[in-house]
Amino acid sequence: MPKALYIDPEVTLRPQEHELKLPSIPVMKYNKTVKEEIESGRFSKEDLLRIFRDMSYIREFETMLNLVKTTGGYNGVPYNNPGPAHLSAGQEAAAVGMAYALDTDDFIFGSHRSHGEILAKGLRSIQILPDEELKKVMDEFWDGATVAVAKKAYSGNDTKELGIRFLLYGAMAEIFARTTGFNKGLGGSMHTFFTPFGIYPNNAIVGGSGSIAVGAALYKKVNRKKGIVVANLGDGAMARGPVLEGMTFASMDQFNTLWEGDMKGGLPVLFNVMDNQYAMGGQTKGETMGYTFPARLGAGFKADAMAAERVDGYNPLAVIDAFYRKKAYLLEKKGPALLDVVTYRYSGHSPSDQSSYRTKEEIEAWEKEDCIVAFGKKLIEAGVADQAALDAIRAEVNANIFECYKLAIDEEVSPRMDLVKQDELLGEMMFSNQSIDSLSDAKPDVLMPLEDNPRVKQIAGKERFWLDKDGKPVSSMKSYNFRDGVFEAIVDRFYKDASLIAYGEENREWGGAFAVYRGLTEAIPYHRLFNSPIAEAAIIGTAIGYAMCGGRVIPEIMYCDFLGCCGDEIFNQLPKWQAMSGNILKMPVVVRVSVGSKYGAQHSQDWTSLCTHIPGLKVCFPATPYDAKGLMNAALQGTDPVIFFESQRLYGIGEKFHEGGVPEGYYEIPIGEPDVKRTGKDVTILTIGATLYRALEAADILKEKYGMEAEVIDARSLVPFNYDKVIESVKKTGRIIIAGDACARGSYLNDLAANISEMAFDYLDAAPVVLGSRNWITPCHELEEAFFPQPSWFLDAIHEKIVPLKDYVPTSNQTVAQMRLHARKGI
């Protein structure tokens, strides 16, 4: 909703053109011969033979895996590989053609079926990297552990030849879950990658790379990095939300209409569809999709149809030709682009797939067109090589694969992690836990000195504590509040770290739906703060790609309830990549999530528990301005994904706890440390989020009417969580209520309660009592008192389950009998 863009009713209601013209999309237009290509000077003989060689490497690699899966060995050497193997035999020309046009600075992202793409890109990078650089990459990787084994397969002095063994062995060792693998064996077949060669993660979730790759392109653009990004996706992925949302995000008009200076122009990302005709057993064309060809999708996203083309993926030269053109297009800042590369997979979805959905004749007909055999014939026809030379290449390839295979299955040289003996090893890989001021050496792009910012000036006039010097409450307009705390931390980082960007729905002029970013529009240029489409999967997915490449990012989910829209990104992608990469990747993503109230069943849910359940996410839910600023500072200083929950009930609240008010300067509150907001001796109340204030109300009543002093502890963070203060408190009081706004069933409240029971059992005077919301839909605002925990519920729960209060008449039913009844009914 930028003011700069006027929506003219004249033009909108009475357009000049009365037809939306779609550009035509080329289909299989390449028709050059090998001879013509040689004559044009595009390829040398050696180039062409290397293309043949690289395709052969892929074929043999996949053949090896297929034999291991189906016969329990390869070339008579037995091995059992229980893990997945989604093979791409048949698709070699598409993979090698894709990689040929790319530099090491160009990144590829893949799918579950990407062994061929990894090998093709790796082989191409080995070819084009200067030997010294290649050697350095290999020597530094896992401190030389991987190359040390690769050297057992090659004793010569040719760095590139060693590089090939390194690549083959590193990929195999990864697939076979060895510590010498590219990701220490933690990624496996579907997640193998090697960033020094520009190979970024493959993804076991179909279409997962569709938004992540866009984020990588965003990183390259915003941080002025060289290269383009290729999202290798299957035709089956064209049905997936993240792909469609990623295309939407990548095609935003604002790159051309609103981004300024050198930032003006489209994202350098190519959606490359490996159109192998099948989505598992479903046939995309004719059965499960209606697009005729995947290339049609381009017309839906961008006026130039993303320069989409359908090309012959059985001819590597046709693919290379297309890639040269698309790369140039992207470097002209016209992206995104779309390629539909026609290919065919011989094997089933996996070796257990008997291809019952297709005929033998169909497979045989495609095998007759085999891309390697056909390309070989063309080379012979063009006089590049004779059959014997080609046979020699295949023999050498096969021998190298076999040598590397033997090393990769050797328990001595290729050990696995011992997670039984070293039972903390993987746990310590879940977070990177680094503290880094800035992830960029560049000078941050900002529009004004911070002190000139109107919001900064406004905050300067505010009282930073809720009471003034005379102890009187400050008016809400004059009071420094929660959103000021979040703002100060974020604006500070914007001026410190050039890589930091923030986006979401309504992040710019509006200042976020809850005005946290008010004033940021004036300070931060478009390319660092912008409105995204309403596409949560893309908002989080692109942030993952951005962080993976080395940038810091704050994506915003406007309502917690929308987390479901980016479920895969939050639960499968964001938390997994640090450990799944063997700690090669960092994930400095701070996801701001606003927790609603007043807006009914789909806008008022506290889903913190869903996030705490997923290993690999840090989870914060501050309730005071001081904590919000300190925790946001810590989140932005770190390198881990943090889901940062903010309650809409609290945006306007002043600082009531920290003596002296919220400091003006920078400070961090370590994530994971709960805070005692009020001391007491008779009962402990541990709260999550905004429930803190209702607990304090309850504590007041307890003191006034029943002489009980409640100790109120604000969890502040949920993951990690240091129980020390809580256990210390429970040892003192013997009693604890754990309260929050999440629906009680299955909530993190229960997790805390169960752990406290175990940790402080002998000190408990009653079982820890959980006070969550009812297991209902959230009713409308007028009825919310019956749903969210109220101050009276605390007293009711104490009376019924902890210690009877004298002459007390409960208002809500907090009895164990009621719990059982509700459980029986599922409510």
Added chain:
Amino acid sequence: MAQVVIMPKQGQSVESCIVTEFKKKVGDKVSVGDILFSYETDKASFEEESKFEGTVLACFFNDNDEIPCLENVMVIGEPGESFEEFAPGGASSASAAGAAVEDASSGTVSLRSTPPVAPQGSAPAPPLNVPRVAVVPGGTSSTAASPRAKRLAAEKGINTSLIAGSGPGGRVIERDVIAAAASPLSGLAKAMMAEGGLQAPAAGSGIGGMVRGSDLRQASAEAETASAEFTVEKMSNMRKLIAKSMYNSLQNSAQLTHMLGADARKIQALRKKAKKALEEGRIDANVTINDFVCYAVIKALQKFPKVNSHCLGDSMRIFQTVNLGCAVDTERGLMVPCIKHAETLSITELSKALKQVADDCRKGSINPDLLSSEAASFTVSNLGGFGVEWFTPVINLPQSGILGVGTIVPRPKDLGSGVYAFVPYLGLSLTYDHRALDGGEATRFLKQVATEIENLEIDF
């Protein structure tokens, strides 16, 4: 060598006794036969005579303490001899409790070995003295206690089962233990607290502030105090026990009473004959009307085994023998001793047995096992001597019935041919548990008792 005096075990069902008074103190010289201390069980009191000669070297308890049977109580020996090793649980404190186990084969007493000392660096060992279990007679207090309460109780050496819980559902929570531990309680005080309704003061009148039974006060905020109109007397422990069991009986069974008169001419005649026989030295027992009635009841019970029973709720205990309970009024309160295998006794043997247990009760020397309500299979309670004609006796659970015997009064009787005369009638009041018996059976039994009384044939 120093000798140890233990708390005797008075009957199988007795697990502990309360010392009412130590007659000898540390330093006193004692001779064999001297009374060392007096003590009581639920229903009887005893005196412990010294079996040793010497000086009291140690006494591990105070007056009113409850002491588990077979526990070491005192040590007697020559001055200078060591006695610490006899301290209960190995502790030297006079108030510390310990446990002793009986060597079943020899009947001797040995001290339980001290628990092993925890290795250095490990968590502190639990208190050496496992809190002794003070018996709550007939008590069924809730055993639910919070972990925190249990932990604190273990530290303080308090048995949570003796504390009335104030938490949800009567759970013992921390504050209950704190209240109970405000000051050390004597065994009696603990037992009295367990009965409920009493509060312990912060410090008692015993050694080291120990709260004694006499220190306990009514729990209610406005504790009862004497005024011009009344005095306040604490109920004795025994009174409270009687109160509790009588109350329980009426709360937990379906009692009703049938009343029937029996022609008493026959037993009045028998009584005269017996008196004469005693005077003439032919028998050695003063057989009373009550003895004849009991004799008749025993005969009737043998014909109605279902009445001679215990009702256990979901099963019946039918006795093959008659263990006759007999209510005895004593200064200490109502006691019901039992005569085992009463059907094997002749009338004079029965008469003597009844007199013996009544005397034992009044002296307090009755075997406590005979006082258990489980010991008797049926009870007879006679108020005839006080002129009561009919009454509704309360069953001594789990027995199924009790016969109340009233006084003899003349009643008109149809002697036939339109002739009416005043005939002495004995009032019989049978209270039975309707759970165990139906009215028909109870009535037939009662009638049988009357028939036995009216037709009793005994030669003296």
